[in-house]
Amino acid sequence: MFVLSIVLLIAAVVLFLVGRHQEVTGWKVGAALSGVAGLLAATFACVHVVSAYEVGVPVTFGKTGTPLTSGVHFKSPFTDVTSFSTRPVDLDLNGKDVVEVRSSQGGVLYADVTIKWAVVPAKAVELYRLAGSEEAVEQRLVLPDAREIIRNVFAKHTSEEGYASAREQIGSQIADLVKERLAPRGIDVTTVNLRNVRPSDKLQDQIDKKIQQEQATERATEAARTAKAEAERKRIEAEGIAAANKIIERSLSxxxxxxxxxxxxxxxxxxxxxxxxxxxxxxxxxxxxxxxxxx
Structure with a gap:
């Protein structure tokens, strides 16, 4: 915009000089219009509007300034403003973005996670230095850090704990670690939802085989317990008959x-x-x- 204003002002001067030598009214009118347009362009180049739920980071010749809140701001025409949305954003790690993790036993699991995060306005300058843009914040900071933490937490638990008994505990640990990691960088994580955990096909086969073995063992144990009880019953019955026969034998004189x-x-x-x-x-x-x- 500032370059355009310079061009228009130069055009206005040229038209004015040409019109002055030739004494043609049209040239002077064109010079006046170009001058007005150049001044308007220069004015717009010095004004920046930050929308609601946004924060702007001014950069002048590579040097960052104080974050700009929502509203109208005057700035140098050489200043570029990078805007960051302060609205909460949902990062869904599912489908093709599902997180593949390994348990402490080496089993492969797939975790569906949703992370709700937002930019902290007061730390927009730090985020600009780390990422450079709003899109890069998610790709360079939130996504890789979240994936790393999710994998590290699951690696401390067994497969059975990962998809069944300790899911709530694992989700809580992931949320605490993600918030702790991203808060100093200017990212406010409000929610981390561990929505679903499913085993890989290979791990599922191993789980099914283990369940079948446990059921077979339980049936064998129950059969052995029943046989032992039956044998004990027959022993007691035989002992009772033998005792009765001895009593009868002693009494039949x-x-x-x-x-x-x-x-x-x-x-x-x-x-x-x-x-x-x-x-x-x-x-x-x-x-x-x-x-x-x-x-």
Whole structure:
């Protein structure tokens, strides 16, 4: 704009001189218009408007100045102003930008992360020196630092912790470290959301095999426990039968058997004619009751 104003002013002077020598009104009018346009261009070159939710960094001959807040500012025509938006920006690390990490066991995981960050207006000059532009802030500072921290945190945990048991803890650690790393550089990180963690295909196969092995082990353990319980039940049952037989054996003396035979004889004699014969190896043996009504 400043160069244009110089050109217009030079054109105005030339037209004025030509018109003066030739005494042509048109040349003088053109000189006047060029002069006015040059002055307007020079004025605009010395004025810069910073939009709302932006901060400007003035640079004059390679030297940065004080950050410019939103509003109208007068500046040197040799000063360039680089604007930075102060609105929160979402950096989505998913899809083709998903972060590939490795656990402490070497398993490959894929982490989907969203980072919400914004430029701190008071530190816009430091950001300009580090990155140079608003687009470069994300590409040179937020993105590489976030990826590095995410990988380092996951490397301290096992695969199972990474995608299941410790996800909340890992997300909290990542958020704290990202904020701590970027805050001194003039980047305010408000939210770090660990949205999803999924294992690679190879790791998923290993997980499935491990689950199947654990289930098989549980079934074998349960079968062994059932067999042991059944064996214990049978042992206790056998011991009970053996103890009962010993009691019966001790209680079945000759006198008891003789008395039972007599009782049986009495019962049989009530319905049928019976007779008794001695039983045993001698005449004093236990009597045997014989029913004479049956041949």
């Amino acid at each position: 000759d006198k008891v058997l003789y008395n039972q035979c007599l009782e049986a004889y009495k019962e049989a004699a009530k319905a049928n004619p019976v007779y008794a014969v001695p039983c045993g190896t001698d005449a004093n043996g236990t009597p045997v009751i014989v029913d004479s009504g049956k041949r």
